[in-house]
Amino acid sequence: MTIGKSVKRIEDPRLLIGKGQYVGDILLPDQCEAVIVRSPHAHAKILRIDTEKAKQLPDVQLILTGDDLPKDLEAIPMRLAPNEALTMALQYPLAKEKVLYAGEPVALIVASNRYMAEDAAELIDVYYEPLDPIIDVHQALHPDTEILHPKIGSNDLFLLHSKKGDIDELLKNSPYQLEEDLYVQRHSGIPLETRGLLAFVDENKRLTVYGPTKVVHFNHQILSRLLKKDKKEIRFIETDVGGGFGPRGEFYPEDYLIPYAALKIGKPVKWIEDRLEHMKATNHSREQKHHVVVGFDETGRIHAFKDEIYVDTGAYIRTHGITVPVLTQGLLAGPYDIQGLDFKVHVVATNKTPTGTYRGPGRFEGTFVRERVIDLVAKKLNLDPTVVRERNLIQPNQMPYTNGISALGQLVEYDSGDYPQILAIAKEEMDWENFHKRKAQAEQNGKFIGLGFAMFVEKSGLGPWEFCEVEFAGNGELICKTGLADVGQGVETALAQICSEQLGIPYSKVKVIHGDTDVVEKGNGSFATRGTVVGGSAAYYASAELKKKILQVAADQYHLPSEDLDIKEEVITQVTTGLKLCSISSILKVAKAQGIELREKYTFSIDHMSYPYGIHAAEVAVDLETGKVKIEKYYIAYDVGKAINPMLVKGQLVGGMAQGLGGAMYEELRYDDNGQLITGSFMDYLLPSSMEVPEIDINILEISPSPLNPLGAKGAGEGGTVAVAPAIANAISHALEKYPLHLTSLPIRPEQIREAIKKGPSIRG
Amino acid sequence: MSQSNLRNITFSVNGKGYNVQVEPRMLLSDVLRDELRLTGTHVGCEHGICGACTVIMDGRPIRSCLAFGVQADKAEIKTVEGLAENSCDFHPLQQAFWEKHGLQCGFCTSGMLMTAYDFLEKNHNPTREQIREGISGNLCRCTGYQNIVEAVELAAEIINKKKESLEGPADKRMVFPSAEVEV
Numbered sequence: 001m002t003i004g005k006s007v008k009r010i011e012d013p014r015l016l017i018g019k020g021q022y023v024g025d026i027l028l029p030d031q032c033e034a035v036i037v038r039s040p041h042a043h044a045k046i047l048r049i050d051t052e053k054a055k056q057l058p059d060v061q062l063i064l065t066g067d068d069l070p071k072d073l074e075a076i077p078m079r080l081a082p083n084e085a086l087t088m089a090l091q092y093p094l095a096k097e098k099v100l101y102a103g104e105p106v107a108l109i110v111a112s113n114r115y116m117a118e119d120a121a122e123l124i125d126v127y128y129e130p131l132d133p134i135i136d137v138h139q140a141l142h143p144d145t146e147i148l149h150p151k152i153g154s155n156d157l158f159l160l161h162s163k164k165g166d167i168d169e170l171l172k173n174s175p176y177q178l179e180e181d182l183y184v185q186r187h188s189g190i191p192l193e194t195r196g197l198l199a200f201v202d203e204n205k206r207l208t209v210y211g212p213t214k215v216v217h218f219n220h221q222i223l224s225r226l227l228k229k230d231k232k233e234i235r236f237i238e239t240d241v242g243g244g245f246g247p248r249g250e251f252y253p254e255d256y257l258i259p260y261a262a263l264k265i266g267k268p269v270k271w272i273e274d275r276l277e278h279m280k281a282t283n284h285s286r287e288q289k290h291h292v293v294v295g296f297d298e299t300g301r302i303h304a305f306k307d308e309i310y311v312d313t314g315a316y317i318r319t320h321g322i323t324v325p326v327l328t329q330g331l332l333a334g335p336y337d338i339q340g341l342d343f344k345v346h347v348v349a350t351n352k353t354p355t356g357t358y359r360g361p362g363r364f365e366g367t368f369v370r371e372r373v374i375d376l377v378a379k380k381l382n383l384d385p386t387v388v389r390e391r392n393l394i395q396p397n398q399m400p401y402t403n404g405i406s407a408l409g410q411l412v413e414y415d416s417g418d419y420p421q422i423l424a425i426a427k428e429e430m431d432w433e434n435f436h437k438r439k440a441q442a443e444q445n446g447k448f449i450g451l452g453f454a455m456f457v458e459k460s461g462l463g464p465w466e467f468c469e470v471e472f473a474g475n476g477e478l479i480c481k482t483g484l485a486d487v488g489q490g491v492e493t494a495l496a497q498i499c500s501e502q503l504g505i506p507y508s509k510v511k512v513i514h515g516d517t518d519v520v521e522k523g524n525g526s527f528a529t530r531g532t533v534v535g536g537s538a539a540y541y542a543s544a545e546l547k548k549k550i551l552q553v554a555a556d557q558y559h560l561p562s563e564d565l566d567i568k569e570e571v572i573t574q575v576t577t578g579l580k581l582c583s584i585s586s587i588l589k590v591a592k593a594q595g596i597e598l599r600e601k602y603t604f605s606i607d608h609m610s611y612p613y614g615i616h617a618a619e620v621a622v623d624l625e626t627g628k629v630k631i632e633k634y635y636i637a638y639d640v641g642k643a644i645n646p647m648l649v650k651g652q653l654v655g656g657m658a659q660g661l662g663g664a665m666y667e668e669l670r671y672d673d674n675g676q677l678i679t680g681s682f683m684d685y686l687l688p689s690s691m692e693v694p695e696i697d698i699n700i701l702e703i704s705p706s707p708l709n710p711l712g713a714k715g716a717g718e719g720g721t722v723a724v725a726p727a728i729a730n731a732i733s734h735a736l737e738k739y740p741l742h743l744t745s746l747p748i749r750p751e752q753i754r755e756a757i758k759k760g761p762s763i764r765g
Numbered sequence: 766m767s768q769s770n771l772r773n774i775t776f777s778v779n780g781k782g783y784n785v786q787v788e789p790r791m792l793l794s795d796v797l798r799d800e801l802r803l804t805g806t807h808v809g810c811e812h813g814i815c816g817a818c819t820v821i822m823d824g825r826p827i828r829s830c831l832a833f834g835v836q837a838d839k840a841e842i843k844t845v846e847g848l849a850e851n852s853c854d855f856h857p858l859q860q861a862f863w864e865k866h867g868l869q870c871g872f873c874t875s876g877m878l879m880t881a882y883d884f885l886e887k888n889h890n891p892t893r894e895q896i897r898e899g900i901s902g903n904l905c906r907c908t909g910y911q912n913i914v915e916a917v918e919l920a921a922e923i924i925n926k927k928k929e930s931l932e933g934p935a936d937k938r939m940v941f942p943s944a945e946v947e948v
Contacts, residue, residue, distance in 0.1 A: 018805015488870025
């Protein structure tokens with residue numbers, strides 16, 4: 001049995017000895033390097049671009065400005081959650097008349113190497129007429145503010161409105177109301193490897209691009225469309241990738257420019273983004289302002305939840321369309337059964353880097369808002385926040401449950417789960433019952449501790465389908481071709497385990513191939529926690545079909561019914577007698593001799609997402625002198641339905657938590673009043689180090705396997721991230737409950753805590 | 766760039782001698798990656814924070830993105846490619862990172878391994894807290910560090926066991942200056 005085992009990853013050995021092949025590691029003969037000239041202004045008219053001096057440099061191979069690109073070039077289209085109304089706000093690969101954010105590509109230079117290309121970039125003079133930058137959603141919506149996309153007619157690019165029940169009536173009838181403004185700051189995935197591409201044209205004019213990932217086949221199609229080149233004329237090859245997390249692998253301006261440049265000069269062109277460039281050019285995420293009104297009664301039961309949300313989407317609409325806004329409202333109600341919901345989401349344009357998804361898109365934001373509000377309700381009523389949660393949770397007998405809100409084109413319908421149970425498990429694990437005693441004792445010793453909980457519902461397994469093809473190679477190795485991509489999450493190992501389980505072979509004998517459009521027929525890719533759920537199910541069925549075929553060959557060979565045969569440890573075995581008949585390899589030979597092809601393809605289709613759920617709990621100690629927060633204990637319980645490899649699931653959750661912690665306390669893509677990013681390096685943009693990330697206890701639960709796929713898997717990629725901010729904010733608020741601290745905005749800053757401490761206790765204990 | 770501007774550097778990387786001509790402004794990380802084609806050393810930030818480009822130069826871990834190639838003239842360098850004693854083997858750190866799932870995307874791993882290598886040279890029986898401090902100059906975006914800490918802990922154990930089998934129990938062993946003890 002391989003499914004459910006914490007086996008070592010098949011990806012690791014070559015990565016450990018420095019033999020990974022990331023796009024920057026590839027060197028082709030005659031390879032040139034590209035550098036992108038980017039706008040230094042947040043908002044400006046381009047008056048003139050002078051490339052003459054740069055052209056004089058002997059090493060310069062090509063210079064492109066917006067005017068050099070084909071006149072009929074399309075803008076980069078939306079991949080997910082496309083919306084017709086937003087097509088007028090899409091980005092073109094190079095700016096022409098105006099730039100709308102600092103970092104927008106204005107020109108491209110190709111030279112013999114990056115040093116030379118950077119020299120040349122300095123010689124390009126772009127003349128701008130700066131315009132007033134819009135750096136805030138409310139500024140953007142002011143009637144006097146310039147409209148960034150005149151064809152749309154407003155900086156309020158799009159409004160989503162979802163509701164259930166009569167919100168005004170329910171609010172009016174609620175004995176208590178609470179109104180809050182909450183803010184989640186701009187931050188993003190920030191993988192350790194920046195983006196990069198390498199494109200070349202062979203003697204047959206066929207274009208090959210190294211470096212695409214995540215949604216390789218989709219982007220292949222987009223490039224073919226933008227270049228007006230047949231898909232067969234283009235090959236995409238995925239390389240090793242230094243972290244995905246949402247931003248990587250989308251179709252960016254460079255994904256057009258680099259192949260275009262290679263076609264122009266007929267030599268390989270490489271582009272490796274530098275770090276500052278990454279911070280300015282690659283998708284940002286998360287920035288949202290929420291205005292919440294909730295109506296509730298004295299028991300803590302919430303009857304109405306109204307939220308008006310302003311998503312700062314940045315200068316253009318990129319490939320994610322309105323994915324983040326849609327998911328924000330779709331899962332905003334979380335695990336609670338609330339009668340009245342009213343969510344308005346404004347998608348607002350500003351002069352900042354465009355945005356997209358980042359691990360747990362919409363849920364990180366929404367979970368912070370909702371779980372903070374629950375604690376604020378509890379505080380107002382002087383109730384135990386876990387009791388308020390209990391009183392509002394959806395009960396297991398209400399499953400499947402829908403709150404009537406849609407996301408990504410489907411009604412959100414929680415498929416299964418036991419929410420009260422997971423809360424009870426976490427309360428027990430954290431010893432919540434006795435915590436107040438410990439807290440009082442600690443306080444007597446001058447130590448302020450607090451415990452915070454945050455519950456969440458995730459979504460996973462987005463369709464519409466995934467593809468897998470399995471085939472036995474002559475050497476007995478199983479070749480598994482998948483439409484998924486590997487962004488470091490261990491997809492090769494997980495799929496190998498699934499195939500191995502089905503076919504009775506060691507997982508180390510499964511070779512997983514992905515991301516090569518010449519080799520893998522089709523695919524949707526790795527995003528939205530869909531890899532194991534959808535791609536894993538495709539591998540499961542493809543292997544099952546292949547097994548049937550092998551057993552049939554064996555059955556014919558031994559004149560036994562195939563139903564009585566199975567494969568165990570690479571041996572065809574008779575089930576009823578336990579008799580070992582022959583090895584797989586001998587059957588492979590028989591099949592070959594008979595001209596039977598041992599290859600199966602399967603496309604697994606699914607039209608509903610799965611909804612894993614969980615809870616985070618944090619115990620913190622706050623230093624009254626410095627305001628420093630120490631996380632004393634951190635606990636995550638997560639019902640993933642079925643863990644294919646618990647070690648990898650745990651790795652996802654711990655790693656996800658570290659990213660959530662960054663979003664909760666450290667990371668911010670901050671802009672000044674001129675629309676300049678002021679946190680463009682790792683000295684200002686603080687990724688959590690090993691000193692910040694605490695030891696994390698993970699409890700992987702398999703209480704409610706998903707009924708929607710044969711594995712029962714619900715996916716595990718994002719649940720570690722989404723509830724960190726409210727768990728920590730609730731814990732800090734609990735620790736400092738006697739102080740005037742009101743945590744409604746991220747990141748949580750030590751100065752804010754220090755400020756509250758300085759003011760002194762506002763409530764007498 | 767004219768030929769006259771090129772500088773000659775002679776150095777040893779993973780025990781092998783090299784002589785290359787490079788521009789004075791070329792970063793050591795680029796010399797290793799582009800000239801020597803040792804691409805196991807990764808470049809994550811080019812401003813000395815992430816640590817992905819960490820290599821050992823003359824016995825000290827350095828950020829190869831913050832050094833020029835010419836500064837490595839006559840130096841001895843060890844990169845991830847030279848970590849294992851022979852190419853078919855794993856160094857105990859590599860083995861432990863594999864066992865403990867100490868990597869996901871693998872991009873920070875080379876630098877992390879080199880930092881951990883240097884750390885274990887100086888700390889034979891580290892506590893988890895010491896390990897956390899020891900690797901705190903290397904950023905990892907995937908793992909949340911927990912499994913890296915576990916891997917370094919395990920590697921220390923493996924190294925100590927190997928030593929013990931070579932030299933007898935630690936408490937009865939003769940004390941060698943650390944440079945003489947080949948692990």
